[in-house]
Amino acid sequence: MQAVNLGKQVMSGDQPLAILQEVSFAVERGDSLAISGASGSGKSTLLGLLAGLDTPSSGTVHLDGADLSSFDEDGRARLRGKLAGFVFQSFQLLPALDALENVMLAAESLRQVGLSARAHHLPKHLSGGEQQRVAIARAFVVQPKILFADEPTGNLDPATGAQVIELMLELNRAQGTTLILVTHDEALARRCGRQLRLEAGRVV
Numbered sequence: 001m002q003a004v005n006l007g008k009q010v011m012s013g014d015q016p017l018a019i020l021q022e023v024s025f026a027v028e029r030g031d032s033l034a035i036s037g038a039s040g041s042g043k044s045t046l047l048g049l050l051a052g053l054d055t056p057s058s059g060t061v062h063l064d065g066a067d068l069s070s071f072d073e074d075g076r077a078r079l080r081g082k083l084a085g086f087v088f089q090s091f092q093l094l095p096a097l098d099a100l101e102n103v104m105l106a107a108e109s110l111r112q113v114g115l116s117a118r119a120h121h122l123p124k125h126l127s128g129g130e131q132q133r134v135a136i137a138r139a140f141v142v143q144p145k146i147l148f149a150d151e152p153t154g155n156l157d158p159a160t161g162a163q164v165i166e167l168m169l170e171l172n173r174a175q176g177t178t179l180i181l182v183t184h185d186e187a188l189a190r191r192c193g194r195q196l197r198l199e200a201g202r203v204v
Contacts, residue, residue: 001050001146001178002026006059008045008201019045020201023059027194029145032172032179034189037198043182044150046198050180051084051148052076064145085139085177087132087149087168129160133167140171146178153188165191 006023009016020042027033035043048054050061052068053076061068064083068076123131132152139147149168153161165188172179181192189195197204 001064001180002062003046003050004060004062006046006049006061007057008042008049008054009057018201020049020056020198023198023201023203025196025203027178027180029178030172030176031194032169032192033181033194033196034192035180035182035196035198036184036186036189039184041198042201043184043198047148047150047180047182051086052080083145085142085144085147087135087139087147087152127160128156129164132156132160132164136164136167136171140175140177143175144177146180147172149179149181151182151184153183153185161185161188 004024006020007018008020009018023046035046037043049056052063063079066079071079126134152168153164156164168179169191171177179192183189
């Protein structure tokens with residue numbers, strides 16, 4: 001994955017507001033990268049651009065060699081479906097489906113995250129840490145080339161958060177999946193192979 005001179009502006013009233021400015025970096029296959037910074041520094045905006053969930057005001061993103069700017073919204077969605085997995089702060093599990101159904105019948109993935117015994121529990125009967133582990137199993141079940149994680153420990157206590165990060169890094173190593181992680185937690189960021197820090201929309 002490569003970002004070249006990425007910029008994102010939005011209009012605030014009648015004035016342009018720069019959220020990201022001239023962000024450039026590359027991530028090799030199988031690497032783990034933590035994007036950190038204070039609230040409002042542009043972390044989640046950057047992740048959305050890298051995943052093709054949003055379009056930049058300037059610059060380009062290359063995902064698995066493909067220039068995202070050459071695709072329309074449907075094309076970017078197809079590319080994400082083929083290449084990417086996602087883990088979010090709020091778990092994003094479907095409440096009417098049990099853990100196994102949320103991972104689309106991938107029992108091996110639940111075993112890998114230590115939840116075989118909880119396969120038929122609904123999300124409301126799982127702890128926050130268990131829900132996030134289901135979300136990680138769901139993300140890895142398609143064996144994505146790249147995993148995007150947005151504050152995956154934000155709703156977890158420190159001990160559970162550390163376990164979740166360890167699990168993500170273990171699967172990153174085992175499957176050779178590129179991991180791009182947004183976090184405000186510096187200790188968790190240091191667990192990744194590389195770190196990128198944003199301040200006011202710029203890499204520092």
